[in-house]
Structures are given as C-alpha cells and as structure tokens.
Amino acid sequence: MELCLRVSLSCNTVAERLGLPSSSLARWVRQARIDRGQAGTRDQGLLTSEERTELSRLCKENRELRREKDCFRLAAAHLP
Known part of the structure; x- marks a missing residue:
C-alpha cells in the first residue's frame, strides 16, 4: 500500500x-x-476506518436497545 x-x-x-x-x-x-x-x-x-468502527458499534448498541424496549413493552402489556 x-x-x-x-x-x-x-x-x-x-x-x-x-x-x-x-x-x-x-x-x-x-x-x-x-x-x-x-x-x-x-x-x-x-467514512474513515475509525468512523466505520464507531458506526458499527452504534448500530449494534441500537439493536440491543430496541430489543430491550420491545421486552419492556411486552412486560408492560401483561401488567394490570
């Protein structure tokens, strides 16, 4: 290179x-x-390599937060 x-x-x-x-x-x-x-x-x-790495990390974090949100939404639906 x-x-x-x-x-x-x-x-x-x-x-x-x-x-x-x-x-x-x-x-x-x-x-x-x-x-x-x-x-x-x-x-x-x-994007630079550093920016690509950060974007990948943020996308993964976003997926995890959406799963947590969905889990809380389901749990709240079963509460009286």
Missing part, C-alpha cells in the same frame, strides 16, 4: 509484484487515502 501512496506506483504494478488481486489493493489504498484525509473529490463524504 505504501508503494502506491509514497512511491506513486500504480496499484496494478504493486499488486502484480505482490501477487495480490489489484481490486483488493486498490480498495485498501483508497481507504488509506480516506483515513489520511487525502481523499479525492469522488471519495469525499466516505
């Missing part, structure tokens, strides 16, 4: 040298640029 970012070699060249699929390396390089704040105009507004 650093070869693409620092040395400015193409993803295809680096992927070929490392025996990787060029599409995978291109995704990693794109995400690294986003994480470093070097995203191009096409990539503006995409």
Whole structure:
C-alpha cells in the first residue's frame, strides 16, 4: 500500500509484484487515502476506518436497545 501512496506506483504494478488481486489493493489504498484525509473529490463524504468502527458499534448498541424496549413493552402489556 505504501508503494502506491509514497512511491506513486500504480496499484496494478504493486499488486502484480505482490501477487495480490489489484481490486483488493486498490480498495485498501483508497481507504488509506480516506483515513489520511487525502481523499479525492469522488471519495469525499466516505467514512474513515475509525468512523466505520464507531458506526458499527452504534448500530449494534441500537439493536440491543430496541430489543430491550420491545421486552419492556411486552412486560408492560401483561401488567394490570
């Protein structure tokens, strides 16, 4: 990845040298640029890795809270 970012070699060249699929390396390089704040105009507004992790955590927490809410709602329906 650093070869693409620092040395400015193409993803295809680096992927070929490392025996990787060029599409995978291109995704990693794109995400690294986003994480470093070097995203191009096409990539503006995409999430950094840290933001993706936080979004995933919040989605999981939201699911848990909805389950708890549903459980309380069912329990309240059985109370006099």
